[in-house]
Amino acid sequence: MTAEQEKALRDYLQESIVPLIEQVLVKKLGQAMSFAAEQLVQPKRTWVGLTDKEIDDVLGSDIQDEPSGLLEFVRAIEAKLKEKNT
Numbered sequence: 292m293t294a295e296q297e298k299a300l301r302d303y304l305q306e307s308i309v310p311l312i313e314q315v316l317v318k319k320l321g322q323a324m325s326f327a328a329e330q331l332v333q334p335k336r337t338w339v340g341l342t343d344k345e346i347d348d349v350l351g352s353d354i355q356d357e358p359s360g361l362l363e364f365v366r367a368i369e370a371k372l373k374e375k376n377t
Contacts, residue, residue: 338373341365 292300346354346365354362 335377338377340369340373 341349343354343362346362350357350361354365
């Protein structure tokens with residue numbers, strides 16, 4: 292390939308293929324930005340705490356049979372998780 296042909300090929304690529312690549316990139320970037328915007332405006336979900344029964348299931352026994360203050364400890368952890376996630 293001569294230097295002249297090589298330059299003509301480079302010019303062709305620059306004029307025809309590069310704009311196509313740019314169009315695809317701009318389209319994909321637009322799609323990604325739209326997706327991100329949709330995710331940002333989604334409403335936060337309502338916090339749903341654990342029931343005493345669910346706590347019993349985790350502990351493997353009745354919460355009322357556990358040492359004094361354990362339920363309050365579980366609820367304090369639950370409150371901190373709620374604070375961080377809502």
